[in-house]
Amino acid sequence: MAQNIAFQGELGAYGHEACVTARPAFTPLPCSTFDAAIEAVRDGQADLGMIAVENSTYGRVADVHSLLPGSGLHIVDETFVRVHVNLLGTQDATLEDVKEAHGHPVILPQCSQFLRDHGIRGRTSSDNARAAREVASGGDVTVAALASELAAEIYGLQVLARNIEDSARNTTRFLIMAREPDYTRRGDAGMMTSFVFRVRNIPAALYKAMGGFATNGVNMTKLESYMLHGDFRATQFYAEIEGHPDDANVKLALEELDYFTDMLHVMGVYPAAARRHENGA
Structure with a gap:
């Protein structure tokens, strides 16, 4: 029987990328909020939850640690995703066309140097993958999204600039949550x-x-x-x-x-x- 793994964000989000990397056999289940992702695991819609907890550049993900203790779920794994930020535009756009780049408030500061160097204004979006979807549907060559290459593939966008994050070590840590704990395992790395x-x-x-x-x-x-x-x-x-x-x-x-x-x-x-x-x- 197919198993689902819930994450916060839309298809193409970095949480989706974490699901594909860490649990490739599971079907990713997008959720609008961390609360919704946790609830999806609690009520059985999903078998696991992929929850972002901290980023090496931005720091702690707001409110997550206060959500986890009352969730009724258990941490069963962790995974680290190297966050490569890409500038995604419409198929007929060039880098020189772009005047605005939309992304989550967490991701905008992570590539601020690139945006300044190219005279691009950052604009906030509730989700990086949503920004990619909206750029694809809008068809405006002057508007781009800050998102993953996975989002570019899903929404039919082209990568105008790859790996534009300021830090070469930009990494997000995710915790994998389940309804039941598992204390029996021993890991090779401790x-x-x-x-x-x-x-x-x-x-x-x-x-x-x-x-x-x-x-x-x-x-x-x-x-x-x-x-x-x-x-x-x-x-x-x-x-x-x-x-x-x-x-x-x-x-x-x-x-x-x-x-x-x-x-x-x-x-x-x-x-x-x-x-x-x-x-x-």
Whole structure:
């Protein structure tokens, strides 16, 4: 039976590209928002969700970390997609014709130098693939889209300029979400554990909670905080560590963390992507 993987955006979006790369046997299911992609997995429309969480140039994808803990889903994999930004125009357009380039607010700053050098004005769109679709239907040689080559193929556009991103290492990280966790696997490049927690209201609670990872030799690769429900007094932390909860040192570190927290929830245990350990990933 065919399996679906949900992503945020239209066909041709970078989330679509991530689905094709990481889960080529799955049928991509476009969703208008991250909420909709998560809901598609929850209600069974999709078997997996491909959720963008951070970009090496832009940083954290807004609101995603606050969505994941309440999603009821589990992280089962990660994948890194090298984001190549391309200027896509109509079939009869030339680079010199283009006066405006439409793209998502996240992608516009990623190729700002190219746009300045060519006197092209950036215009915001809700989705890069949507921008490509609208350029194709509009037929205006002065308007182009900032999107993937996959979008050019889908919407019949030509690539006027390839790989125009400012950073040679421009990469987006995606988490693959499922309804059920899978703690049985072991990855060739190691394991990752993601979790959220809130510290107890005692002096130096965060400092003490983090101490267990240092004393047990567990590498913490990410620690981010965000407010809950707009309340400055309610802070939740999202963390990622190298290792599996069954590893002796990880087990001890999590037990110590649990002592200093009033909420600890493991979001997922999954193989580390090989690209995580590559220079320029």
